[in-house]
Amino acid sequence: MPSESDFPRPGRPVRGSKTGKPIMALFDLLGRSWAMGVVWNLGEGPATFRALQQRCESISPTVLNRRLKELQEARWIEKSGRGYVLTSEGKELLELLRxxxxxxxxxxxxxxxx
Amino acid sequence: MPSESDFPRPGRPVRGSKTGKPIMALFDLLGRSWAMGVVWNLGEGPATFRALQQRCESISPTVLNRRLKELQEARWIEKSGRGYVLTSEGKELLELLRxxxxxxxxxxxxxxxx
DNA sequence: TTTCTTGCTACCAAATGCGTAGCGAATGAA
DNA sequence: TTCATTCGCTACGCATTTGGTAGCAAGAAA
Incomplete structure (x- = not known):
């Protein structure tokens, strides 16, 4: 049975948020550089790696790649034939960001x- | 007359967001470690420096201090007799975060x- | 084949974050 | 007054994250 103390998820080097609260786990993930920007820009539709890079303008491939991996683990985005897309949850999140x-x-x- | 190209504001070492879009300036500021956490925790009422530190649990005084300065520049929080409080804008923002x-x-x- | 684009990684420098210690000011008790 | 405590905050050094450039392997196009 899931309990809050299992957090933070996903299990990666976590910066802040050792409080065990989902909201803090979310802030931790969403609070990394470019995380919101990537979700936001994916809201304009599917995008390949290079395309995303251009939408974000000043993001470096290193960081973009790291964010993409994390966002996939969080199930907010996924790969499709046309590149990266928001999952249904990613879209929900985006609507909260709008x-x-x-x-x-x-x-x-x-x-x-x- | 204000133009978008004046951004990002506030004028401090900016990580991402050289796009000139307010939303990216906001993401840049809000996307720093503990920024959302501080706003969130201030939603429970005014707090002194030490009190905020305890609400956030694992935040270091160094980072807390930096975030407090930035959030003040952004006019989301301010000092009052009872410590730090959300401004009216800070409260608006918090409502979007809820x-x-x-x-x-x-x-x-x-x-x-x- | 050659050429081009794409997705991504290696590398290193710079910025940011964390943890501890502690200072000066304010507060309170004796 | 003196002493101790608490408070807001800063200095320091190390760990982690981010940024920028270069470039590789794979696929498409010619």
């Missing part, structure tokens, strides 16, 4: 007028 | 049953 996109613009504007 | 808390449990359970 409001941030809207909000970020207001935040940006607010910061601008010091 | 659904992740709910979702993380389902994600955790789904991962458990391999």
């Amino acid at each position: 409001p941030l996109g809207v909000w970020s613009k207001r935040w940006a504007e607010h910061l601008e007028k010091t | 659904p992740l808390g709910v979702w993380s449990k389902r994600w955790a359970e789904h991962l458990e049953k391999t």
